[in-house]
Amino acid sequence: MxxxxxxxxxxxxxxxxxxxxxxxxxxxxxxxxxxxxxxxxxxxxxxxxxxxxxxxxxxxxxxxxxxxKVELITFGVRRYKEHCVTRYDAIVAESPDAATLSGRFAHALVATLLDDTAMHRLWYDLRTQAMFDDALLPTVVDLDRQLEEMVWRVVSRHAELADTRVALSRAGAYAVFDGLFEGALQRHLAGDTTATGRLRDDAVVLLTRLMVAPTS
Amino acid sequence: MxxxxxxxxxxxxxxxxxxxxxxxxxxxxxxxxxxxxxxxxxxxxxxxxxxxxxxxxxxxxxxxxxxxKVELITFGVRRYKEHCVTRYDAIVAESPDAATLSGRFAHALVATLLDDTAMHRLWYDLRTQAMFDDALLPTVVDLDRQLEEMVWRVVSRHAELADTRVALSRAGAYAVFDGLFEGALQRHLAGDTTATGRLRDDAVVLLTRLMVAPTS
DNA sequence: GGGATTCCTTGACAGTTGTCAAGATCGGCA
DNA sequence: TGCCGATCTTGACAACTGTCAAGGAATCCC
Structure with missing residues (x-):
C-alpha cells in the first residue's frame, strides 16, 4: 500500500x-x-x-x-497560516499599558507587511477567489475566523488595559484593521513608499478610536 | 478604413x-x-x-x-465604475445633520451590497489581480483613487456637520470602510445572513468614532 | 441594382493546463 | 545479491485559452 x-x-x-x-x-x-x-x-x-x-x-x-491542485494549495496555505494567527500574541501578553500595545501592534503590522509581502498578497488572492470558487471556501472561512480571533485578542486586550470597551462587533473590528492592512499592502506593491508609514499611524489612531466608555 | x-x-x-x-x-x-x-x-x-x-x-x-482581453475588461470596468463613484453624493448633499448622514450612508452601503453583489465581487477580484498583473494596475489605481475621494466626501462632510475633524488619513478612512464592506460582502456570499445587519451598525459606529475634537 | 465598406462568423493556430498511466529508479530487507 | 515496494520521471491525453486570418453576410451610398 x-x-x-x-x-x-x-x-x-x-x-x-x-x-x-x-x-x-x-x-x-x-x-x-x-x-x-x-x-x-x-x-x-x-x-x-x-x-x-x-x-x-x-x-x-x-x-x-x-x-x-486544490488539496495542494489548501494544504500549503493552512501550513503557512498556522504561523501567522499567533503573530501578535506575544505583544498582547507583554504590553503593560494600552499605549504600548497599540504602538507595538502597529509596528508589527508594518513589519509583517514588509517581511511577508508575497504571502499576504497570496492570502488576499485566495480569499477573493473563494468568492467565486466554493472549493476554496472552507479553508478561507476557517483561516479568516482565526485571523478575526487574533485581531480580537489585540483589540479586546487594549480595551481591558484602557478600562474601556470596544465599539465595534468582532467581525467589524477585524474588518477595519484588515482593510487598513490590505490597502497599505496594495499601495506598497504599487510603489507607494508612504503606505507603511500611514499604516502605522492609522493603526494606532484607529485602535484608540475604537475604544468607548464602558456602559456599566 | x-x-x-x-x-x-x-x-x-x-x-x-x-x-x-x-x-x-x-x-x-x-x-x-x-x-x-x-x-x-x-x-x-x-x-x-x-x-x-x-x-x-x-x-x-x-x-x-x-x-x-485586457482592453475589453478595463473598458467594461471603467464603464461600470463611473456609475458608482458618485453613489453617495446625493446623500452627502442632502443630509441635514451628521446622524442622518451616517444613517443614510450605512443604509446605502447595505443596499448596494445586496443589489450589486456580483459587481462588487468583480471589483475586489480585479483589484487583487492587479497586485500580480501590472497590466491591470493603471485602471485599478485610478478607480481606487476615485473611490477614496467618494468615501472622503462622506467622511469629511460628516465631520463638517458635526463640527469635528477626521482622525484618520484620507487613505485610512477609505481603507477602513472598504474593509468593512469587503468583509460583509464575503460573509454575505458565504451564506452569513447577519452580515449586512452588522455592516449597517458598524458603519454608523465607525463613522461616528472617526470624528475627533478639532485642534484649532 | 451594384459596388464598396462595415460587420460578423468560422475555423484554425500555438500554447497552456490538470490529470493520469506506464515505466524507470531508488532504497531497504531477505 | 536479488527482490519488492516506495518514489519519481516521462510522455501523453483531452480540454481549454487568446489570437487572428480568411471569408461570408449585411448594410450603406451612389
Missing part, C-alpha cells in the same frame, strides 16, 4: 514506521515551493509545472503527494 | 458620421456582457468564448471591437 493511497483515503490505518515522516516531510517541502510560487505569480497564473520547477522534482510528483 | 483600426489606433481622425454611435453602442453592449460574465465567474475563469456566449454574437467579434 502506497503512502499516496493512505493520505488520499485517510480512513486507512498507518502501517508505516519511518516512512510517514519522510512522506510528510516531502509534502511540506512541496507545499513550501507551492507557497513561494503562489506568492510570486498568484493563483490564476500558477501551474503545477511551475511549482515543480521550483523543486528538484518533476511535475508528476505533485500528484503522488496530493490528490489535486 | 474600419472602426476597429480607428479605435485601436485612436490617433486617426473620425471620418464616420453615424457609424461611431453604432460602434460605441456595440462596444457598450459587449462590455456589459463582459461585466455580467466576470461578476459571475471571476477573472480567472472567464474566457472570451464564455463572454460571447452571453451575447448574440460569436467569440470572434470581441477582437473586432477590442484589441485584446
Amino acid at each position: 502506497s503512502h499516496a493511497t493512505q493520505e488520499i483515503a485517510p480512513a486507512g490505518g498507518r502501517f508505516e514506521r519511518a516512512g510517514i515522516d519522510k512522506f510528510e516531510a516531502r509534502r511540506a517541502e512541496l507545499a513550501d515551493a507551492t507557497l513561494a510560487t503562489l506568492g510570486e505569480l498568484g493563483l490564476a497564473r500558477t501551474s503545477l509545472r511551475e511549482i515543480a520547477q521550483k523543486t528538484d522534482f518533476s511535475h508528476g510528483v505533485l500528484h503522488y503527494y496530493f490528490r489535486d | 474600419s472602426h476597429a483600426t480607428q479605435e485601436i489606433a485612436p490617433a486617426g481622425g473620425r471620418f464616420e458620421r453615424a457609424g461611431i454611435d453604432k460602434f460605441e453602442a456595440r462596444r457598450a453592449e459587449l462590455a456589459d456582457a463582459t461585466l455580467a460574465t466576470l461578476g459571475e465567474l471571476g477573472l480567472a475563469r472567464t474566457s472570451l468564448r464564455e463572454i460571447a456566449q452571453k451575447t448574440d454574437f460569436s467569440h470572434g467579434v470581441l477582437h473586432y471591437y477590442f484589441r485584446d
Whole structure:
C-alpha cells in the first residue's frame, strides 16, 4: 500500500514506521515551493509545472503527494497560516499599558507587511477567489475566523488595559484593521513608499478610536 | 478604413458620421456582457468564448471591437465604475445633520451590497489581480483613487456637520470602510445572513468614532 | 441594382493546463 | 545479491485559452 493511497483515503490505518515522516516531510517541502510560487505569480497564473520547477522534482510528483491542485494549495496555505494567527500574541501578553500595545501592534503590522509581502498578497488572492470558487471556501472561512480571533485578542486586550470597551462587533473590528492592512499592502506593491508609514499611524489612531466608555 | 483600426489606433481622425454611435453602442453592449460574465465567474475563469456566449454574437467579434482581453475588461470596468463613484453624493448633499448622514450612508452601503453583489465581487477580484498583473494596475489605481475621494466626501462632510475633524488619513478612512464592506460582502456570499445587519451598525459606529475634537 | 465598406462568423493556430498511466529508479530487507 | 515496494520521471491525453486570418453576410451610398 502506497503512502499516496493512505493520505488520499485517510480512513486507512498507518502501517508505516519511518516512512510517514519522510512522506510528510516531502509534502511540506512541496507545499513550501507551492507557497513561494503562489506568492510570486498568484493563483490564476500558477501551474503545477511551475511549482515543480521550483523543486528538484518533476511535475508528476505533485500528484503522488496530493490528490489535486486544490488539496495542494489548501494544504500549503493552512501550513503557512498556522504561523501567522499567533503573530501578535506575544505583544498582547507583554504590553503593560494600552499605549504600548497599540504602538507595538502597529509596528508589527508594518513589519509583517514588509517581511511577508508575497504571502499576504497570496492570502488576499485566495480569499477573493473563494468568492467565486466554493472549493476554496472552507479553508478561507476557517483561516479568516482565526485571523478575526487574533485581531480580537489585540483589540479586546487594549480595551481591558484602557478600562474601556470596544465599539465595534468582532467581525467589524477585524474588518477595519484588515482593510487598513490590505490597502497599505496594495499601495506598497504599487510603489507607494508612504503606505507603511500611514499604516502605522492609522493603526494606532484607529485602535484608540475604537475604544468607548464602558456602559456599566 | 474600419472602426476597429480607428479605435485601436485612436490617433486617426473620425471620418464616420453615424457609424461611431453604432460602434460605441456595440462596444457598450459587449462590455456589459463582459461585466455580467466576470461578476459571475471571476477573472480567472472567464474566457472570451464564455463572454460571447452571453451575447448574440460569436467569440470572434470581441477582437473586432477590442484589441485584446485586457482592453475589453478595463473598458467594461471603467464603464461600470463611473456609475458608482458618485453613489453617495446625493446623500452627502442632502443630509441635514451628521446622524442622518451616517444613517443614510450605512443604509446605502447595505443596499448596494445586496443589489450589486456580483459587481462588487468583480471589483475586489480585479483589484487583487492587479497586485500580480501590472497590466491591470493603471485602471485599478485610478478607480481606487476615485473611490477614496467618494468615501472622503462622506467622511469629511460628516465631520463638517458635526463640527469635528477626521482622525484618520484620507487613505485610512477609505481603507477602513472598504474593509468593512469587503468583509460583509464575503460573509454575505458565504451564506452569513447577519452580515449586512452588522455592516449597517458598524458603519454608523465607525463613522461616528472617526470624528475627533478639532485642534484649532 | 451594384459596388464598396462595415460587420460578423468560422475555423484554425500555438500554447497552456490538470490529470493520469506506464515505466524507470531508488532504497531497504531477505 | 536479488527482490519488492516506495518514489519519481516521462510522455501523453483531452480540454481549454487568446489570437487572428480568411471569408461570408449585411448594410450603406451612389
